[in-house]
Amino acid sequence: MRNIVENHVEEMLEFLRYDKSQWENIWEKLKSKFSILREIEKSLGTPNFDKLERRNFDKFLYDYRELVGKDSIAKRIRQHSEELDLKREDFITFLGVFPKSVDWIVVEENEKKVIFENLYSLWEKGELNKVSEAVFQSIVHFRKGEVMGNFYNKEKIFEEINEFLAKKERDKSFMKCICKILYEKVPYYDWVGFYMINDEGVLELGDFVGEPTEHVKIKIGEGICGQAADLKKTFIVQNVLKETNYLSCSPKVKSEIVVPIFKDKEVIGEIDIDSHYVSPFDERDKKFLEGICSMVSDYLDK
Numbered sequence: 001m002r003n004i005v006e007n008h009v010e011e012m013l014e015f016l017r018y019d020k021s022q023w024e025n026i027w028e029k030l031k032s033k034f035s036i037l038r039e040i041e042k043s044l045g046t047p048n049f050d051k052l053e054r055r056n057f058d059k060f061l062y063d064y065r066e067l068v069g070k071d072s073i074a075k076r077i078r079q080h081s082e083e084l085d086l087k088r089e090d091f092i093t094f095l096g097v098f099p100k101s102v103d104w105i106v107v108e109e110n111e112k113k114v115i116f117e118n119l120y121s122l123w124e125k126g127e128l129n130k131v132s133e134a135v136f137q138s139i140v141h142f143r144k145g146e147v148m149g150n151f152y153n154k155e156k157i158f159e160e161i162n163e164f165l166a167k168k169e170r171d172k173s174f175m176k177c178i179c180k181i182l183y184e185k186v187p188y189y190d191w192v193g194f195y196m197i198n199d200e201g202v203l204e205l206g207d208f209v210g211e212p213t214e215h216v217k218i219k220i221g222e223g224i225c226g227q228a229a230d231l232k233k234t235f236i237v238q239n240v241l242k243e244t245n246y247l248s249c250s251p252k253v254k255s256e257i258v259v260p261i262f263k264d265k266e267v268i269g270e271i272d273i274d275s276h277y278v279s280p281f282d283e284r285d286k287k288f289l290e291g292i293c294s295m296v297s298d299y300l301d302k
């Protein structure tokens with residue numbers, strides 16, 4: 001398999017060896033060497049070197065050498081080789097520096113797509129230690145057809161939601177409020193809803209945010225929701241096309257996570273989340289949503 005991570009950070013910082021008055025010239029030379037920089041400039045504009053400070057680049061370079069290992073980035077991507085469809089070999093990632101605050105941008109070079117990963121922008125946001133995750137995330141978004149974006153820190157988002165919900169009054173709008181905040185704050189949660197087991201022992205749709213669904217009642221064992229209730233465990237399906245026992249709500253949905261809500265070890269309902277991205281979920285989503293479900297269980301108990 002071909003190398004999918006090209007690292008050009010140190011080469012691009014060549015201008016640091018020159019006086020600041022020379023930076024613009026050096027940048028011109030870099031553009032001849034790396035033609036993708038011209039493409040990036042078409043979208044983001046030319047960097048204004050007058051406004052940039054040497055000490056920031058020096059600090060960046062120091063942190064970069066401490067924090068960024070190319071191997072761990074490639075490893076993180078290859079671990080998800082199947083979900084990210086790496087066999088197609090239709091793109092590479094290019095680690096570089098572009099002094100504008102956009103973390104990644106897709107450009108074309110020789111009919112190949114290049115995801116330019118702007119490590120400088122990531123560093124400015126204090127997220128350079130998350131570079132492997134950021135590269136992985138950019139590929140997930142690229143696979144959906146997005147051409148530019150910024151890294152989001154899952155842990156921070158989940159923490160903020162937990163803090164908000166801890167203070168939220170436990171009134172009858174509580175479950176709707178959970179759906180709303182999850183849908184609004186997590187960029188890849190595209191449908192959030194609760195199914196509760198009704199008197200007939202069937203999962204019945206309760207509060208939700210997102211497009212209406214025809215699956216208002218789901219039997220235990222049916223679809224991903226029914227399986228999670230049946231097996232009493234969290235289900236993560238990273239690519240719904242590969243799941244045979246699946247009830248489709250919309251062709252836009254590419255992945256799904258379902259977490260049961262327990263009371264006295266019995267399933268009383270569940271939270272269901274659909275995403276328009278392939279493979280966006282991981283253990284952190286599972287842990288976070290299991291926490292939300294236990295919050296809901298306590299709320300329903302009162």
Ligand code: SME
Pocket residue numbers: 191193213215218222223224225226245246247248249256272274
């Ligand atoms: N896809 C689910 C059905 C519910 S909708 O996603 C809202 C399933 O397979 O159980």
